Amino acid sequence: MKYHGGYFIYTVRKSDIRLWQLLIMASLLLVGVWFRDFSLYPAQIIFTFAAGLITQAIFLRLFKLKQHGFLSAIITCFGLCLLLRSSTLWVHPAVASLVMASKFLIRPQGAHLFNPANLGVVLGLTFFPETWVTSGQWGQDLTTALWLIAAGFFIGRNAKRLDITAYFLVFYASLFLLIRVVWYGYTLPVFFHQFQNGALLLFAFFMISDPMTIPRHHKARILHAAVVAVLAYIWQYQLYWNQGIIWGLFWATFLVPLWNHLFPAPRYQWQALSGEHT
Amino acid sequence: MTTRLIFLLLTLLISQTSQAFCGFYVAKADASLYNQASQVVMTRKDDKTVLSLMNDYQGELKDFALVVPVPQVLTEGQIHIGDAKLFKHIDDFTSPRLVEYHDEDPCSPPVMYEKMMSAPMPTAAMPQKAKSDKSLGVTVEAEYTVGEYDIVILSAKESDGLEKWLQASGYKIPKGASSALKPYIKQNLKFFVAKVNLKEQSKTGSKFLRPLQFAFESPKFMLPIRLGMINAKGPQDLLVYILTEKGRVESSNYQTLKLPSNMDIPVYIKDNFADFYKALFETQVKKQNLRAVFTEYFWNMGWCDPCASEPLSPEELKQLGVFWLEGNSQQGMGMPVQVTRLHVRYTPDSFPEDLSFQETRDTENFQGRYVLRHAWQGKPEQCEAAKTYFEQLAKRHEQEAKTLAELTGWELSDIKKKMNLTDAPDKESTDQWWKKIW
Numbered sequence: 131m132k133y134h135g136g137y138f139i140y141t142v143r144k145s146d147i148r149l150w151q152l153l154i155m156a157s158l159l160l161v162g163v164w165f166r167d168f169s170l171y172p173a174q175i176i177f178t179f180a181a182g183l184i185t186q187a188i189f190l191r192l193f194k195l196k197q198h199g200f201l202s203a204i205i206t207c208f209g210l211c212l213l214l215r216s217s218t219l220w221v222h223p224a225v226a227s228l229v230m231a232s233k234f235l236i237r238p239q240g241a242h243l244f245n246p247a248n249l250g251v252v253l254g255l256t257f258f259p260e261t262w263v264t265s266g267q268w269g270q271d272l273t274t275a276l277w278l279i280a281a282g283f284f285i286g287r288n289a290k291r292l293d294i295t296a297y298f299l300v301f302y303a304s305l306f307l308l309i310r311v312v313w314y315g316y317t318l319p320v321f322f323h324q325f326q327n328g329a330l331l332l333f334a335f336f337m338i339s340d341p342m343t344i345p346r347h348h349k350a351r352i353l354h355a356a357v358v359a360v361l362a363y364i365w366q367y368q369l370y371w372n373q374g375i376i377w378g379l380f381w382a383t384f385l386v387p388l389w390n391h392l393f394p395a396p397r398y399q400w401q402a403l404s405g406e407h408t
Numbered sequence: 409m410t411t412r413l414i415f416l417l418l419t420l421l422i423s424q425t426s427q428a429f430c431g432f433y434v435a436k437a438d439a440s441l442y443n444q445a446s447q448v449v450m451t452r453k454d455d456k457t458v459l460s461l462m463n464d465y466q467g468e469l470k471d472f473a474l475v476v477p478v479p480q481v482l483t484e485g486q487i488h489i490g491d492a493k494l495f496k497h498i499d500d501f502t503s504p505r506l507v508e509y510h511d512e513d514p515c516s517p518p519v520m521y522e523k524m525m526s527a528p529m530p531t532a533a534m535p536q537k538a539k540s541d542k543s544l545g546v547t548v549e550a551e552y553t554v555g556e557y558d559i560v561i562l563s564a565k566e567s568d569g570l571e572k573w574l575q576a577s578g579y580k581i582p583k584g585a586s587s588a589l590k591p592y593i594k595q596n597l598k599f600f601v602a603k604v605n606l607k608e609q610s611k612t613g614s615k616f617l618r619p620l621q622f623a624f625e626s627p628k629f630m631l632p633i634r635l636g637m638i639n640a641k642g643p644q645d646l647l648v649y650i651l652t653e654k655g656r657v658e659s660s661n662y663q664t665l666k667l668p669s670n671m672d673i674p675v676y677i678k679d680n681f682a683d684f685y686k687a688l689f690e691t692q693v694k695k696q697n698l699r700a701v702f703t704e705y706f707w708n709m710g711w712c713d714p715c716a717s718e719p720l721s722p723e724e725l726k727q728l729g730v731f732w733l734e735g736n737s738q739q740g741m742g743m744p745v746q747v748t749r750l751h752v753r754y755t756p757d758s759f760p761e762d763l764s765f766q767e768t769r770d771t772e773n774f775q776g777r778y779v780l781r782h783a784w785q786g787k788p789e790q791c792e793a794a795k796t797y798f799e800q801l802a803k804r805h806e807q808e809a810k811t812l813a814e815l816t817g818w819e820l821s822d823i824k825k826k827m828n829l830t831d832a833p834d835k836e837s838t839d840q841w842w843k844k845i846w
Binding site for chain 1: 567587590591594595627628629655658659660661662663664665666696699700701757760761766768769770771772
């Protein structure tokens with residue numbers, strides 16, 4: 131990012147779409163902390179960013195990757211702040227450091243495997259004390275939902291990976307409608323209640339849509355979306371465990387190298403004018 | 409906006425220094441405030457759940473019927489009659505509380521706190537009957553008489569059949585129950601159905617029904633609230649006390665919010681704390697369009713600060729289903745029992761599905777606590793510090809009035825009248841910086 135004075139807006143529009151993503155996530159965080167009662171301390175936010183960005187910088191130096199930047203790292207830090215809750219001050223920065231390191235150390239087929247924010251939540255829930263995820267934190271506010279959709283759509287369209295968001299939502303909604311509404315006899319308001327949840331929309335538009343960690347080929351992305359939806363549904367509604375979507379994506383990630391092998395396609399490049407190429 | 413962040417930070421710092429409480433507990437807002445309040449105690453560890461249902465049914469005993477979906481056919485040993493006193497105790501222990509402090513004498517800084525004050529709990533309306541008349545099923549899997557209850561465990565294949573069976577068997581169930589029953593039947597749940605055995609009931613010598621308790625295993629951590637809504641007229645209140653081993657419990661499918669707490673409010677509230685709390689809760693519920701679950705209390709069961717009532721004893725906890733306590737040795741701060749008190753006001757539209765819960769790993773204490781600060785009874789002329797004190801006091805009173813108006817939705821002018829505050833007499837002039845020069 132360079133300072134372009136009066137041309138700032140124009141430059142942003144043409145530059146890396148992650149900048150938009152970053153602005154949206156930052157505003158979600160602000161809205162969440164101020165109006166939605168997210169139990170998040172300012173110190174946790176500061177430490178997350180400090181640890182995440184320092185780790186990123188260390189690895190960039192270590193691997194001498196000068197052309198890489200910090201945009202993705204910042205987005206990951208926002209993701210962790212939006213999702214992870216802890217009553218300690220050290221879990222957020224520890225998780226942020228680990229997932230940044232994972233991007234440089236776990237690279238089958240020459241690209242990082244795990245969606246960093248997704249891996250962060252899984253690590254936090256599994257290995258760290260006093261750490262949890264509050265899936266109900268967004269409330270079922272319709273306006274929040276609509277706003278997330280609109281914002282997510284914008285990013286998705288620019289990143290040309292909105293397809294996986296749409297596939298995932300269609301698969302997941304179909305499973306819910308067929309099994310729970312048609313077969314079990316739940317009412318439609320139950321469906322709307324579940325699908326107006328900000329956590330689900332945030333996941334669909336900002337997590338699963340990360341172009342670097344999903345299959346490269348269009349067809350493989352359809353398969354991937356279906357696998358995530360089925361795993362998430364089973365986790366959430368058959369086993370009655372929590373955070374089905376997060377765990378669904380995590381387990382489905384292990385199949386991504388296979389999909390990329392079976393359906394070869396070129397790697398995604400951020401359409402950046404900011405000089406960053408990941 | 410910024411104050412919120414600062415507030416969060418402050419509470420963090422305070423909790424880390426584990427500052428001792430030095431105010432006095434004076435009143436509580438307990439469950440008897442709310443009409444149509446159902447009270448449930450849930451005790452859960454791993455997949456094991458003990459559910460205790462407080463029975464405040466007040467109608468004709470012969471008309472009483474209770475239907476609860478349960479995950480399996482319960483044996484007689486899994487059903488128990490509880491003690492209503494335990495509900496009273498856990499309600500008292502977790503109630504939102506009013507505490508009071510007395511300002512120090514600004515002219516002689518060393519502090520002495522005054523004696524404990526106590527105010528009688530304001531009398532509240534008697535709770536109305538809980539809606540519990542429900543519908544039943546087709547195969548009678550088991551039949552027991554436990555205490556004053558005749559209990560059948562049913563399974564059903566079709567919801568229409570279940571509804572008809574129930575009506576034919578003399579249970580008063582509302583029309584339209586079958587659509588509410590369907591999802592439970594499709595998921596192979598059984599139905600726990602209780603009515604009153606009048607002969608056994610007369611032997612108890614009490615006209616009140618005792619709480620029913622049952623123990624079962626299920627991966628689902630939820631409370632079936634939808635059945636209770638079929639014939640609901642207005643919004644219903646539900647208080648859920650959840651006893652877990654490790655952390656705070658929150659809803660996993662509805663937003664869970666902490667009620668505004670730890671605020672200074674005018675001292676006159678001491679005499680009508682119940683009205684204050686009712687108005688506060690009402691205001692918060694409306695703000696969320698009846699779509700949120702509110703946390704009123706979360707604390708380790710071994711201690712409290714300030715205590716609205718003594719912590720429940722290990723024996724009492726055992727009776728509420730805490731099966732993992734070994735002996736009476738595990739008491740005090742490290743007790744492996746946490747209590748979460750959730751308060752929900754819902755309508756059929758605002759809560760379209762049953763309440764699901766998750767136990768988080770959050771161990772940070774929370775309580776509904778409201779603070780009265782009594783002014784120092786001196787005169788501004790006594791010393792220089794006293795003058796400053798009274799200036800500060802005037803500002804504080806203004807702030808307390810504003811806080812109260814925001815929390816309750818009451819008129820600011822009425823509050824000020826009750827506080828004997830004149831409308832900001834020379835607020836302007838005290839804020840003028842040049843007053844400090846000359």
